[in-house]
Amino acid sequence: MTEDRRMAQELRRLGTRDWQPPAGGAAAAVRTARRRTGAGVAGLAAAVAAVALTVPLALDADTVASPLPPAASLEATTPAPSSEPSLEAVAPTTAPPSAPPPATAAPSTPAVPVVAPSAAVVEPLVVPEPTDGPASAGTLAGLRVRDLEPGAPILDIPDVELRTLGSSWASDPCGDDRADGDEARTGFYSAVVPGDAALAWQAATYPRPADAQAALSALVEEVEACRTDVGSVWRVWAGSASEGAVTLVSYDVVEGPVEAGTVLPQWGEFYRLRLDGSTLVLSGRAGVNIGTGIAYALGDTRPEVGLAEFGLSRAEVEQLAGDRLPRFAQDVEAHLAGGSPGTKEP
């Protein structure tokens, strides 16, 4: 018997040890699943409620439950794709938003069930209490939370983390990491302003345009699949696709118990995907808070929406963008040119 065969046999034997399942484990799994589903619905309620407070729109139940706007409504915040790929060309602009079509006037896309606003869940996103440790899973990597006082707005967190990610965040909208196996991708970058992702870019590069197209198609398919399964959707609960672009509205909620010191990783994001040759670019004027994200979903792209909770002026948000995006663009372009900026997943 060769060493390899012997080793394989031994490994299989190791893998057949007798383990006893924990008593009540199945019921616990069911309870956890149900709690998460419930939390997801509550999260949507919170988001919608936040919009109700911050959006100077008269939202009623019909409006909230109305179909999402199509990707075309994003034109106010993201430039149209050009034939000349350019990172600048797809940068989220900070231009004054022209009046987007109201949600109720949006062309029809499949309706996304949204629970009615609840006044019970409109707490601003703040640091629950002092902590001195890394942010919990689900938050943006690198958040420095130890210096914050209870009640401090998360947006006060000073550091910007530029990092490369696995593909799961972007191309796994349902949140179960199915898209991690994107072996055709050679780079994936994201820039965020910690806490609320005031602006975000992500770009995935593929050696072959066909692979990028396939990735885009897969992502659209995933979004569509998520949309039909609202009960278990966590990340992307809405999306629309047209003319090779897909609009994502994502919404993250805390999964699992929130412990002392956990920074609530709730933020709204709004992305547009573009396919520039072999580069799949997600660019977005992300919401400064969940309210903004939902507001965008409802067709309101004004950056002021949702800022009220943090007391930020539009100029401050634009300054954030001005400070952060050029650096990110430089790094991404360096990557595309063969460099390797930022931290990188293995």
Place this chain on the structure above:
Amino acid sequence: MDQGEFEELYRRQWPVLMSQVVLLCGDRAEAADCVQEAFVKAWQHRGRLDADAGGWLRTAAVRVAVSRWRKNRSAALAWTRLSSHRHDEAVDHGPGFDLDEPLGRALLALPTRQREVVVMHHVMDMSVAQVADVLGVPDGSVRGWLSKGRATVSAALAQAATADDDVEVAR
């Protein structure tokens, strides 16, 4: 699938998954968390589970394990990078259970990636393509890690066998 069927699935598959995932994680508690999370996902997607629920669970558990490893690693790296504190104390990656056989020790001594691919391929019977899919890497990378991992484990086994022989001779 109703809750009764789910409980039966849990009773049948939990030991199988646990015995495999614990080798993947090298840590009993971590493995238990991963397996439990796989069952949570299974319940959430119970309408889509087909006859190969075991295979679905296996893939889910592996993905959870890999994802958790990445997150934990990212958080640790970020904290190390950003914090003014230094975390010099050793991190306990002990198995949490008695894996004292030479093979077990060799397995746990492997770099994480090599251990993952060895366990997925040889213990969980996943193909190279499936492993590559889960890890998000090219097939060639998986083959490379497999080759290195196998070589290391085989060498450890051979060394252990030699040591056993020496003990016999000494007697």
